[in-house]
Amino acid sequence: MADKLVIGNWKMHGRHAFNAQLVKQLLSSEQVDRAGVALAVPAPYLVSVGELLKGSRLSLAAQDVSQFADDGAYTGETSAQMLADVGCAYVLVGHSERRQYLKEEGDQLRRKLLNVIAAGLTPVYCVGETLEEREAGRHFAVIREQLSALDGVDSGAVVVAYEPVWAIGTGKVASLEQIEEVHHEIKAECLRRLKGSATIRVLYGGSVKAENAAAILSIDNVDGALVGGASLVPESFSMICQTATKLI
Ligand code: PGA
Numbered sequence: 001m002a003d004k005l006v007i008g009n010w011k012m013h014g015r016h017a018f019n020a021q022l023v024k025q026l027l028s029s030e031q032v033d034r035a036g037v038a039l040a041v042p043a044p045y046l047v048s049v050g051e052l053l054k055g056s057r058l059s060l061a062a063q064d065v066s067q068f069a070d071d072g073a074y075t076g077e078t079s080a081q082m083l084a085d086v087g088c089a090y091v092l093v094g095h096s097e098r099r100q101y102l103k104e105e106g107d108q109l110r111r112k113l114l115n116v117i118a119a120g121l122t123p124v125y126c127v128g129e130t131l132e133e134r135e136a137g138r139h140f141a142v143i144r145e146q147l148s149a150l151d152g153v154d155s156g157a158v159v160v161a162y163e164p165v166w167a168i169g170t171g172k173v174a175s176l177e178q179i180e181e182v183h184h185e186i187k188a189e190c191l192r193r194l195k196g197s198a199t200i201r202v203l204y205g206g207s208v209k210a211e212n213a214a215a216i217l218s219i220d221n222v223d224g225a226l227v228g229g230a231s232l233v234p235e236s237f238s239m240i241c242q243t244a245t246k247l248i
Contacts, residue, residue, distance in 0.1 A: 004217055004244035005159065005201060005224030007038045007061055007090065007124060008231025011097070014045055023052040025234035032241040033057050036224070038090050039231070040124075043078060050087040061090035061124070064098060067111040069118065080112075080119035091116045092226075094146070095126045096165045110149040117156040124159040124203070124226065125150065127186070131166035139164075140185055147189050154196030159203060160186055161226040167206025169228060176219055179204050183221035210239035217247050 026032045033056050040061035041049045050060045066077035094109045116123040127146040129139035183202050190200040205226030230236040
């Protein structure tokens with residue numbers, strides 16, 4: 001089985017002292033300090049957390065990126081090239097909270113994806129249906145439409161995170177069958193859309209915890225996890241990373 005990727009998404013949480021303590025606790029576990037684990041931290045802390053991760057095998061990830069590629073008069077924006085410059089390896093794109101609260105969609109997300117790839121970084125493109133869309137039986141159509149942002153991408157290692165909106169931060173996890181069938185569909189759809197040397201890995205996200213990680217990470221076509229709440233609790237995140245290590 002290929003290496004699993006576990007990304008902790010801190011969302012809008014953290015302060016210098018908290019971050020230092022959390023990273024210290026994570027790095028005290030050999031199984032966490034391994035290739036295949038990344039921390040997506042808030043933008044103001046990318047540099048300082050990057051420093052804390054130096055000499056470890058954990059990677060740095062950003063939670064968002066500008067749709068504008070080049071330097072310019074874009075007040076408040078952070079480009080993919082800047083994220084590369086401060087040592088990020090991964091960039092989340094299109095997280096459902098940004099789709100919901102900031103109305104990110106379509107072309108804007110495609111530009112972000114292309115900028116991340118052009119900067120030599122790996123995008124973690126988040127897709128997933130709302131409860132209403134699932135209940136109406138429209139989840140596959142919604143996800144396929146979201147994946148159209150990847151059309152023709154022909155290089156780079158693309159990561160897609162399947163995060164059913166109704167499972168994020170709610171404690172409700174999609175059933176193993178639901179995860180398996182959606183991941184299968186995402187891989188097939190990506191193979192249709194990606195070209196050339198682009199490769200694809202699909203993570204699951206939405207209430208992943210130490211208790212359910214083994215079952216979820218063992219499913220076919222689940223190449224890792226995007227972890228929100230549990231990534232802020234060192235014991236929980238360490239357990240999830242250890243579970244992923246055992247499954248390699
Ligand atoms: P959660 O968040 O693990 O707290 O459900 C996952 C995410 O939004 O990436």
